[in-house]
Amino acid sequence: MSQPPLLLTVGEIARRLDTKIHRIEYIIRSRRIEATGCAGHARVFSQASLDHIASKLSRMDADRHPSTRSNG
Template identity: 85%
Template sequence: MSQPPLLLTVGEIARQLQTKVHRVEYVIRSRRIEASGWAGHARVFSQANLTHIASELRRMDADRRRDATSTEKEVSTHGSV
């Protein structure tokens, strides 16, 4: 007998990804990720959604690091910004 799919709340996604709930909420809202369903008043998301959210968080972090590095290079090349 197969197991039902595991559905995750926003809080559980944040816990599994070791990040803050507001970051997960931001990705869901800005990338228009739809919930797989509802459990009472809580939205629940699939494992595929978890993977998508994780990849978007990694991309955001990489963009932030790249922007910080380019700002540091500007400061060292041109003096203060």
């Protein structure tokens, strides 16, 4: 029996990425990331969305702190 797809709320994404909800909301809004669906009144996102948000968050942090980039 296959598992149902993983669906994550904004709060769960923030918890998994160890960041604040407002940062996740900003990425979702500014990058126009669409919710996979709704669970009640909460938007839910897929694992692929989580990966995409994590990538954008890392990029934002790198742009914010350029001294942490490697010079190679």
